[in-house]
Amino acid sequence: MRKRVYIAYTGGTIGMQKADRGYKPVPGYLQKMMSALPELKRSVMPRYDIREYTPLLDSSNMTPDDWLKIADDIATRYDSYDGFVVLHGTDTMAYTSSALPFMLQGIQKPVIITGAQIPLCEVRNDARENLITAILIAANFAIPEVCLCFGSKLLRGNRAVKVDAEGFDAFDSPNFPALGTVGIEIKINWERVKSPSKKARTVAVKPMRESRVAVLRLFPGIPADIVNNVLKSPLKGLVLETYGIGNGPEDTALLNAFKAATDRGVVIVNCTQCFKGSVNMEDYATGTALAGTGVISGYDMTVEAALAKMAYLFSRNLSPEAIKENMEIDLQGELSKPAGE
Numbered sequence: 001m002r003k004r005v006y007i008a009y010t011g012g013t014i015g016m017q018k019a020d021r022g023y024k025p026v027p028g029y030l031q032k033m034m035s036a037l038p039e040l041k042r043s044v045m046p047r048y049d050i051r052e053y054t055p056l057l058d059s060s061n062m063t064p065d066d067w068l069k070i071a072d073d074i075a076t077r078y079d080s081y082d083g084f085v086v087l088h089g090t091d092t093m094a095y096t097s098s099a100l101p102f103m104l105q106g107i108q109k110p111v112i113i114t115g116a117q118i119p120l121c122e123v124r125n126d127a128r129e130n131l132i133t134a135i136l137i138a139a140n141f142a143i144p145e146v147c148l149c150f151g152s153k154l155l156r157g158n159r160a161v162k163v164d165a166e167g168f169d170a171f172d173s174p175n176f177p178a179l180g181t182v183g184i185e186i187k188i189n190w191e192r193v194k195s196p197s198k199k200a201r202t203v204a205v206k207p208m209r210e211s212r213v214a215v216l217r218l219f220p221g222i223p224a225d226i227v228n229n230v231l232k233s234p235l236k237g238l239v240l241e242t243y244g245i246g247n248g249p250e251d252t253a254l255l256n257a258f259k260a261a262t263d264r265g266v267v268i269v270n271c272t273q274c275f276k277g278s279v280n281m282e283d284y285a286t287g288t289a290l291a292g293t294g295v296i297s298g299y300d301m302t303v304e305a306a307l308a309k310m311a312y313l314f315s316r317n318l319s320p321e322a323i324k325e326n327m328e329i330d331l332q333g334e335l336s337k338p339a340g341e
Contacts, residue, residue: 003046011056012089025056046139059089083138097157154180210314224253246279247286262294
């Protein structure tokens with residue numbers, strides 16, 4: 001009996017059509033292109049159903065409400081399919097792949113997010129391979145996770161970042177090994193895949209309604225008054241992108257701004273600006289100074305994962321103290337702590 005895969009088509013380059021002013025999504029066009037692909041009709045391929053979202057979105061327009069729409073869509077159809085594919089634009093794909101693991105809890109089936117740098121309508125494209133590979137993985141590999149599949153890699157969703165605006169291997173996972181590789185064969189590194197939850201019997205959707213969180217990247221000479229303005233109400237949480245292993249300037253006015261914010265309940269999480277590595281605020285005075293203001297470590301979380309996690313925790317109406325505690329705990333495979341911590 002052939003497997004069944006559900007495809008949620010949210011928009012993005014993969015299904016766009018060329019127009020006078022560049023590529024744009026056209027309703028019904030992707031389904032027409034897919035119906036003409038002989039590969040999808042082969043007996044080795046699963047049956048699939050595709051739902052086209054309205055409106056189709058360039059992923060630059062994606063919001064947390066759209067994440068919830070995707071999560072609800074999958075949860076509603078969860079019992080009817082063996083796996084799920086989300087077709088998505090690449091620009092904010094890492095944000096969606098970071099948010100869905102927190103929103104879709106208890107999944108025992110693969111949810112594979114993919115897209116393309118060149119649309120399926122072009123003779124030379126990466127859309128075809130990404131689409132076929134994602135469908136095959138969703139149907140044939142019992143991976144109980146939200147994953148991002150792109151180019152030659154299958155990545156844990158909340159560990160992925162976009163690293164190339166033009167290349168076909170556009171995504172990477174700087175602080176966690178790939179869950180699988182796509183070459184002559186599709187090889188899954190099962191020792192890295194999360195074990196299925198023994199407690200969960202149904203999929204639970206956790207809405208992410210809190211949007212009063214933000215990201216601030218430090219730079220040399222950043223003015224304290226700008227930071228103070230960012231930290232003003234209604235802000236509840238901030239992902240602070242720092243230098244190296246979590247360092248920032250020992251500027252008294254700047255440190256006072258962070259301290260005043262954390263004292264009134266703003267949660268500030270320290271993530272490194274570096275592509276790879278983990279925050280450790282104990283090695284340098286510039287790091288311990290931040291820790292002294294109440295800023296907490298984001299360890300090796302990506303900025304996308306830290307932001308999504310923070311929004312998820314605030315949406316649960318937890319106290320700032322409980323949110324700080326949970327931000328430093330691995331909830332959905334999004335962070336690793338150094339040994340001994």
